Amino acid sequence: MSASPTAPARDDERRSPFVRLSALLAGNEPGRAPLSAAVGEPQHAMPGFAGAVLAENIASFSRYPRAEGTPTFRGAVARWLQRRFNLPRPVDPESEVLALNGSREGLFSAALVARRLLSHKARPVMLLPNPFYAAYAAGAEAAGCEAMVLPTTRGSGWLPDLDALTPELLERTVAIYLASPANPQGAVASRAYLSRLLELVRQHDAYLFSDECYSEIYLGEEAPTGILEVAGPDYARAIAFNSLSKRSSLPGLRAGFCAGDPEFLKAFLAFRWVAAPQVPEPLQAVAAAALDDEAHVEHSRALYRAKFDLADRILEGRFGYERPGGGFFLWLDVSHLATAECTGGEAAALKLWREQGLRTVPGGYLARQDLTGANPCQNWLRVALVHDLPTSEEVLNRLVAALD
Incomplete structure (x- = not known):
């Protein structure tokens, strides 16, 4: 087996995933009060000092x-x-x-x-x-x-x-x-x-x-x-x-x-x-x-573990979910939403925004296609669990409500 060669990058593949996401969602109103789980921006309290x-x-x-x-x-x-x-x-x-x-x-x-x-x-x-x-x-x-x-x-x-x-x-x-x-x-x-x-x-x-x-x-x-x-x-x-x-x-x-x-x-x-x-x-x-x-780091790490404990319970058996070894992202298989016109990741992101007001990132926006023209992540979705525990539970519940 050898490394898969890469097709020349398309212009859209060089754009920020978040710019591409904004273009995807443009003109679509959120179905509920907006909540972002798109950016990997920690929302835990900064160190008190x-x-x-x-x-x-x-x-x-x-x-x-x-x-x-x-x-x-x-x-x-x-x-x-x-x-x-x-x-x-x-x-x-x-x-x-x-x-x-x-x-x-x-x-x-x-x-x-x-x-x-x-x-x-x-x-x-x-x-x-x-x-x-x-x-x-x-x-x-x-x-x-x-x-x-x-x-x-x-x-x-x-x-x-x-x-x-x-x-x-x-x-x-x-x-x-x-x-x-x-x-x-x-x-x-x-x-x-x-x-x-x-x-x-x-x-x-x-x-x-x-x-x-x-x-x-x-x-x-x-x-x-x-x-x-x-x-x-x-x-x-x-x-x-x-x-x-x-x-x-x-x-x-x-x-x-x-x-x-x-x-x-x-x-x-x-x-x-x-x-x-x-x-x-x-x-x-x-x-x-x-x-x-290290005290503030240990406290923050405990919060992330508690959020993934919630994910283990709420997402069990859904979307190919596996508890990761580290980081704060969910990486979810949404291939069941793919259509001839729309990848699973894009369809999921649109559906979550239109029905639940939840902002997420299509996995294909984080990857590039190979020489076959296929993007291996086009039917995946990235969700950032960066909020406090109650808000993260809300993110998980909105995911299930829209995509399951």
């Missing part, structure tokens, strides 16, 4: 922030990584950590640097799971690489099948993007999977960009493995991306970080000094305080 820390550091808005981040923030990142993951050695905050204006910005711009460092590769590609976070493909194509999608199916554990990666394809590969827990299926990559993937990356002179922004939203007892745990002792070719958006319910803070390969981060920092948005120092102070506190 955030406002006070921001006020204490407000004077720092008077100066430009440094591209690499403050020593305080990078130190907090290094301490958190050491506490959270079983690292082969402590990460050096001076050379192996950089501040990001949220993980999305870093995941995009890292592609430009990787291509520059591997400019000798002919017919360059970047490999993405399908479905994927839109920033991956945008970064790959901005870097002049083909964004090639790799199938993720129930049979492959909702992760790319590593046996499908041929040596010929890997020789062309500049970087591989992987999210664990995955967005949207919530699959968690095992230590063995990550080790094998990183070995392939190193053998073929590529980089592994590990999107770990859902790492703290896990629904079992065992925390997901991070790429740095298997990348020691030098962390070569491995870069982990994370942020405070999901972990600490601070999506508007726009504070994230990347950590790992010091040679890559040296080049990335040089790029960031001239071309990347910096993170204001007061916001870095809030992020550092949040990284040093």
